[in-house]
Amino acid sequence: MHALIRKCAAAHVRANSNFIHISTSTAPSIKETGLYGFHHLKTPKGFQRFVDDAIERSQELVNYIAGMPSSPEIIRAMDEISDTVCSVIDSAELCRHTHPDREFVDEASKASLRVNEFLHYLNTNHSIYKAVNKAEKDSNSLTHEAHRAARFLRMDLEKGGIHLCSEKLDRANELAIDIIQLSREYNENIITDPGHVDIFPASKIPKKLHHLVSPIYRNLPGSSKGSWGLRDKTKEKGFRLATESSTLQGFLQCAPDAGVRKVAYVQGNSVPHANLEVLDKLIATRHEFAQLMGHKSYAEFALHSTMAASPEVVMSFLLEMSKVVRPKADQEFEAIQNFKRENSGDPNGELDPWDEAYFTWLMKSAKYKLDSSAIASYFPLQQCIEGLKVLVESLFGVTFHGVPLAPGESWHPDVMKIVLHHPTEAIYNTCFQGDLGYLYLDLKSRKGKHPICAHFAIRGGRQVSETEYQLPVLAIVTCKSEEYRTTRKCSVDQSTSFNIDFSTTCLDWVVALVCNFSGSSLAPVRLNHSEVETLFHEFGHALHSLLSRTEYQHFSGTRVVLDFAETPSNLFE
Structure with missing residues (x-):
């Protein structure tokens, strides 16, 4: 459990595991660089140096904090540790999920594990805990945000068990490592053994x-x-x-x-079989960890620092929601079941779980004359991006456009990069002339890429000095299929394939669909309605990070309590 630095809610893979997030990258440059703008990451082995440098700098800051400087300096140094260490974590996680080169993926995994081990040292460092407690009590010398950061840092450290006796703390550390490894094994099994x-x-x-x-x-x-x-x-x-x-x-x-x-x-729904054992171990390990922390269950432990605060509140909310939606759900279930009976020749047939998607789609098509290709014709990817552009400008006065990727910065030819801009931002950040931050878009599925839709925070925003603000760098990852989605159109020819080419000047992105029905033709890549929702949802996460301006990256964008992190994304969706 890496309590010192809290992971953002998004990578979501809309992830909800318990290790960290934060980061550092560089401004756009035409000079040769490495992945995400980090010069270390020109080669897979660069991850080793990336980790070495992060640990070395963090240890310098730990030594400085142990000397008990002023309370504002303690919080500032803690935030720099977060920013330094999590630059490796964030980059490694994005690389593990998206990079086509297996050597890069393997080195990223090793880097992630090394940093996680170092974070255990940080999260169980009593000098850090003592300094954070001192800063929290010294509220008069802190800004409101700094005092809030001190309080959250203290609470997060205690989530890792630093307040426990040495014997219990050692056991908590063992369990925390087991939880991380089991969670990773569970996810890897899904990818490597789909069945x-x-x-x-x-x-x-x-x-x-x-x-x-x-x-x-x-x-x-x-x-x-x-x-x-x-x-x-x-x-x-x-x-x-x-x-x-x-x-x-x-x-x-x-x-x-x-x-x-x-x-x-x-x-x-029965694979991967190996995950049955993994899940049993994970449940038992989480339960033991939660009880060690003084909680009745892992659910209570996971929720106590959220807005919901307890499993009882969550259950009450779900039951209240159920009362509202249950009558309509029952009505729709009965309608689908009756449709099956009318069209299957079995007047007493039950609607089995494997029937639901099939008969729901047939009923929609019959009742509403639903033409999925007609619906998708309203959502060419290029027009969806243009729609986002119009919305962002009308709502926030923010514009965005494509920028060239430096040699070595990208991990695949499909990746695009955009910069968001607001005219008055230059007043606060003269270094970047109104730029709000940078966003990578990796939208197309490919071999080796995890089938996820997620927002990754590669770098969090933070105030570096009175005149300089560190701009956030984000990535949106989706998996638009190589083939036209059969989940929305069942009569597509098996030879359908995509060829997408995005230009990087302004927003004149060229998006092409090559369909070999009866020869070659060009048409826009079209998204089904669910994919449009996903694109807008993840863009909402990105806007949350790009538009937020915080003194500390500890609170930047999606680095908020988990049950609020989804609010901006759902609003934009």
Whole structure:
């Protein structure tokens, strides 16, 4: 548990794990640099030097804090530790989730683990704890924000167990490391072992779904193995469906065979098998940790510092919400079930879990004459970006435009970078002439990229001096499929593919969709409604960080209590 520096709510992978977030990067430059503008990250091994430098600088600051300087200096030094150490954490997490080079990913994982180990030292350092307590009590010499930072730092340190006796603290540290490793193992298993289901005969899969599956063959009874020359006579063709979430969702929505849907649903929700053991261990470890901290449950521990404050408040809220939405939900469930009975030939048929997506979509199409391609035609990606531009300018007076990426700064050709600008910002930050911060956009799925939609804070904003403000640097990561989403259109041809090219001058971004239906043609990449919501949601997170101006990066943007962190994003959505 890295209590010293609190992780932002977004990376969300909309992540909610317990380790940290914060960062440092450089302003845009045409000179050669490394990933995200960090000169260390020109090569994978650069992560090692990145960690070394962060630890060295942080240790200097720890020694300075131990000398008990003035209370404002204690808080300022603590904030610099956060900024320094978490520049590595944030960069490593973004790299682990998005970089196509496995060596970069591996080195980023090693860097993350090394820094996490160092954070245990920081979070259990009694000199730091003593200094933070001193600063909190010395409220007269602190600004309101500095005093609030002192209070939160003290509370966050105590979340890690620094107030416990040495024996309990040692055990808390062991459990914290186990929680991090188990959480990471759980997520990695989902990525590396999505599972699959084999479906025979091939006739059970209609042609419109062939782009979601791969052909396979099995020996017929009595046939000899390896008779490839007689494949048509001795082997039966089938299809293999990878049961990762987005593919499974599209398949269940469009597969007409109930038996196939059931097999796919059950198998898809039963993998990865290794996570059953991991989850049991994680639950037990979290429970022991929470009890060590003096809480009845991990839920109580996780919620006590949020606005909700307790599991009882959360449960009360959910029950009240349930009372409001349950009548409508029951009504809709009954309507879908009746639609199934009317259209399946079984007047007593029940609506099974694997039926819901299929019959919901059929009913929408029949009742509302819903044409998903017509809906998507309103949402070309270029126009969605233009819509964001218009909204941001009309609401906040903020403009944004694309800027060139320096050599070595990007991790993939699809990545774009934009800068947000406000004319009066130059008054407060003359160094950057009105710039508010920078935002990377990585919107397209590809091999090796985690299937997530997330906002990563690479660097938090903070006041460096009376005339200088450290600008935030963010990244939005989504996974627009290579193929047109079958979750929204079930009649797409299996040869559909994308080729996207974004220019980086102003907002003249060229977005092209190459569809090989009956030859080559160009059309805009279109988002379905859910993807538009996701884009706006994550952009709301980014705006939260880019528009906030805080004295300390500890409070920058999404580095707030978790149940408030989603408010700006949902508002923008």
